[in-house]
Amino acid sequence: MAASLLYPASYQKINVPISAEAREDNLATTRVFSCSTKSWTKGHCYYIFLSIVSVVVVLFGSFWKVAPPSSKEALNLLPNNINEVAHVLLPANTSHNSNDDHYLYHRRTQINHALRDLQRTIDGAIYFAVDDEDDYAFSTAAHVWSERSVIQEGAPWAVIEVLNEADVQKVVPVLADLKRTFEFDFRVKSGGHNKAGFSTVPNGAVISLARLNHVELTHPHNDSGVPTIMYSSKSHQRTSDAIVRMGPAVLVEQFVAQVLKTHGYGGVIGFCGTVAEGGFVLGGGIGLQSRLYGLGLDNVAGLRIVLADGSAHYVSNHAEGEEEEQTKKGRSTSNLNKDLFWALRGAGGGNFGVVTEIDYHVHKANDKCLYYNLLLQEPNDMASFLYQLGSVEEELPGNLLVMHDFVDGVGLMWSGRDEAALYGSADYLDDLIDRLVPDNAPRKIEKTEFFWSEMYTSNQFDGMKTPNTWAAGCWYGFLMPANNTEAIWQDIIHLISEKVEAMSPFLLPDIELWGGAIHDIPSNATAFPHRSAVYNVGVLLTIAADTPNAEEIFQESVSDINIWWPRISQYLTGSYVNYPMASIEKLDYPRMYWGDNLKRLVDIKRRVDPHDVFSFPLSVPMSLK
Ligand SMILES: Cc1cc2nc3c(=O)[nH]c(=O)nc-3n(C[C@H](O)[C@H](O)[C@H](O)COP(=O)(O)OP(=O)(O)OC[C@H]3O[C@@H](n4cnc5c(N)ncnc54)[C@H](O)[C@@H]3O)c2cc1C
Numbered sequence: 001m002a003a004s005l006l007y008p009a010s011y012q013k014i015n016v017p018i019s020a021e022a023r024e025d026n027l028a029t030t031r032v033f034s035c036s037t038k039s040w041t042k043g044h045c046y047y048i049f050l051s052i053v054s055v056v057v058v059l060f061g062s063f064w065k066v067a068p069p070s071s072k073e074a075l076n077l078l079p080n081n082i083n084e085v086a087h088v089l090l091p092a093n094t095s096h097n098s099n100d101d102h103y104l105y106h107r108r109t110q111i112n113h114a115l116r117d118l119q120r121t122i123d124g125a126i127y128f129a130v131d132d133e134d135d136y137a138f139s140t141a142a143h144v145w146s147e148r149s150v151i152q153e154g155a156p157w158a159v160i161e162v163l164n165e166a167d168v169q170k171v172v173p174v175l176a177d178l179k180r181t182f183e184f185d186f187r188v189k190s191g192g193h194n195k196a197g198f199s200t201v202p203n204g205a206v207i208s209l210a211r212l213n214h215v216e217l218t219h220p221h222n223d224s225g226v227p228t229i230m231y232s233s234k235s236h237q238r239t240s241d242a243i244v245r246m247g248p249a250v251l252v253e254q255f256v257a258q259v260l261k262t263h264g265y266g267g268v269i270g271f272c273g274t275v276a277e278g279g280f281v282l283g284g285g286i287g288l289q290s291r292l293y294g295l296g297l298d299n300v301a302g303l304r305i306v307l308a309d310g311s312a313h314y315v316s317n318h319a320e321g322e323e324e325e326q327t328k329k330g331r332s333t334s335n336l337n338k339d340l341f342w343a344l345r346g347a348g349g350g351n352f353g354v355v356t357e358i359d360y361h362v363h364k365a366n367d368k369c370l371y372y373n374l375l376l377q378e379p380n381d382m383a384s385f386l387y388q389l390g391s392v393e394e395e396l397p398g399n400l401l402v403m404h405d406f407v408d409g410v411g412l413m414w415s416g417r418d419e420a421a422l423y424g425s426a427d428y429l430d431d432l433i434d435r436l437v438p439d440n441a442p443r444k445i446e447k448t449e450f451f452w453s454e455m456y457t458s459n460q461f462d463g464m465k466t467p468n469t470w471a472a473g474c475w476y477g478f479l480m481p482a483n484n485t486e487a488i489w490q491d492i493i494h495l496i497s498e499k500v501e502a503m504s505p506f507l508l509p510d511i512e513l514w515g516g517a518i519h520d521i522p523s524n525a526t527a528f529p530h531r532s533a534v535y536n537v538g539v540l541l542t543i544a545a546d547t548p549n550a551e552e553i554f555q556e557s558v559s560d561i562n563i564w565w566p567r568i569s570q571y572l573t574g575s576y577v578n579y580p581m582a583s584i585e586k587l588d589y590p591r592m593y594w595g596d597n598l599k600r601l602v603d604i605k606r607r608v609d610p611h612d613v614f615s616f617p618l619s620v621p622m623s624l625k
Helices: 020-039 042-060 072-076 082-089 101-121 136-142 165-182 252-263 277-283 320-328 337-347 379-391 419-436 486-502 550-564 589-608
Strands: 125-128 158-161 186-189 205-208 215-218 229-232 237-239 242-246 300-306 312-316 354-364 368-376 400-406 409-414 443-451 469-479 507-513 535-544
Touching (some): 101 158, 125 136, 136 158, 165 186, 165 312, 165 354, 215 252, 252 277, 300 337, 312 337, 379 409, 379 419, 379 507, 419 443, 469 550, 486 507, 486 535, 486 550
Antiparallel strands (some): 125 158, 215 242, 242 354, 300 354, 368 409, 400 409, 400 507, 469 535
16 A cells, blocks of 8 residues: 655654554454443453453363353453463463464454553553554554555554653563463564664564653763773773763764764764664664774663563673662663673664663764765776775774765765864875776766764765655675675676666665774674674665555565675675665574674573564574574
8 A cells, every 4th residue: 555655843654554454453452442441440340350260260171262252242351461361361382273263352352451451551652553544643653764564564553652661661571471472573663774674563563662762961970880981902992082871762863963963972873864873783883983983882881671571771891890880870780781781782683672771982073074975987997996995994094984875986984073184184085096096097076075963954965864765675795805806896896786777776786894993893792793894795775655566676676686696795794784684584694693693692592581572583593503
């Protein structure tokens, strides 16, 4: 069904099609529920329910399916503490035929009751897929960046928009229980930018953290209790200038407005204004200043997390004495502190619990940046330039970030702490280009000075800020130093240029220069292993919502690229968890994402989430296969 588009504030409104099943059942339960709350008090219901259960148990023992409720009215009398009831009536290990109407009816009713019970206990709101397709509140709450995830795959049954950590603590155990008992799935969403749609789930529940978007700047020597040492080794120590304490749903554009523009601190944040910090830092996070300060995850000083049992923890790499200090301040630390803090940085998205707050290192920054758009028409010249650049990567200043995201264009962006250095950088970039671009190669250079804080309000540097992406697909892998050869680059660039031309305007190259500070940190220091990569090489497929036959084009393109991609991926190693791959079934994704860190991750996963409550198609597995 086509989406009807409105753009209230900066957010897009879509009409999410709700499955007939979900709408009917939610409506049925709404009617049932309002009817029962009119006629009966909670006490009455509970009393009658217990009587019915006693009679049923006496008469039929444990054979629940032999004596199902004879009518919907019987189920109207279910009490509100539905989780306990679910276990009385249908233990987790009860074998059932999933086509059994009674079971399905029972399941739906229990789920609806549990969610509506939650609605009364949390400060936030629950949006149910009950209303018509013009339900603005539900559609907005259910929205994710790639519309196809809700339109094609199906909308969630309910979106639980929490207001605070206490809400999360109430919601998670209930959803964990429903998942284990009824296989009712749920997901966690901060900004909803996961390109594979893993922050939503058809006919399940989404915990939306959209309202957890507070930002508070805490200075180095105040009472924050958080040190500004980011990373320390025998050879060097990296420090930051301050810490920002923020909710996971803080968007890049909000960070820029409230931290950079207001206080003069920059940091590692995404290129797109509507990406949220939550998913960004938990999976990795490459941004304008990554070669200077590392990935987003390297800038995390501490995290608050709610686990499957509802317990809340503050995890960080604090010394033990500081842990004690944190405990005194009401931020309890757990024995798992060290392991969990390690795992969350690189595998934190949707795998272990719900992160409710992030302490983040920030760095003094000049708002002014320099941007060179280097246009090289010949693929041979582009290949040669990228090879040369990769060869001298270790000598390049961290201030420089390079991205090749148009067939003939390479963006060179310079950011830093002070304006004086910025002006010197123009000479540096001119020299660099002269040195690395082949002699006589036709070239054009467009130079722009821009304000970082305004980058997200214009589309010049934010072509991805399209509010109407129908579907997206990613194919990425890391180019390691051994494969940074001229011959390999020639092959990669020719293959990509031809494919992008054939699939115009849907496919774009996306090649990022990594290294710098990302490389300074050992590959086992966090769950993110690909530290020695010189480049992240990929192609990005995006289909706009107004594209005729969008679904057909998407399907055909994905099949086509899946067959073609191995010609490039033969040169690449692993993959970046924040750019989830479309061809997942065929890939050994856990090793591709986490490499040699997988074993430790699996071990932590088994301890922290023993029932695999936080799972989705590409989640951390429970065992090593
Ligand atoms: C237009 C666009 C631009 C992008 N630009 C960049 C970029 O410049 N650099 C870069 O590195 N990446 C970029 N990305 C990728 C981006 O980093 C990931 O998509 C990231 O996961 C988005 O975070 P989110 O919170 O918005 O996404 P969500 O979809 O909300 O979450 C992503 C994943 O993390 C989980 N998750 C989210 N919040 C939490 C939480 N609080 N606790 C536990 N699990 C959670 C979700 O369940 C999901 O699996 C971009 C993506 C898009 C669509």
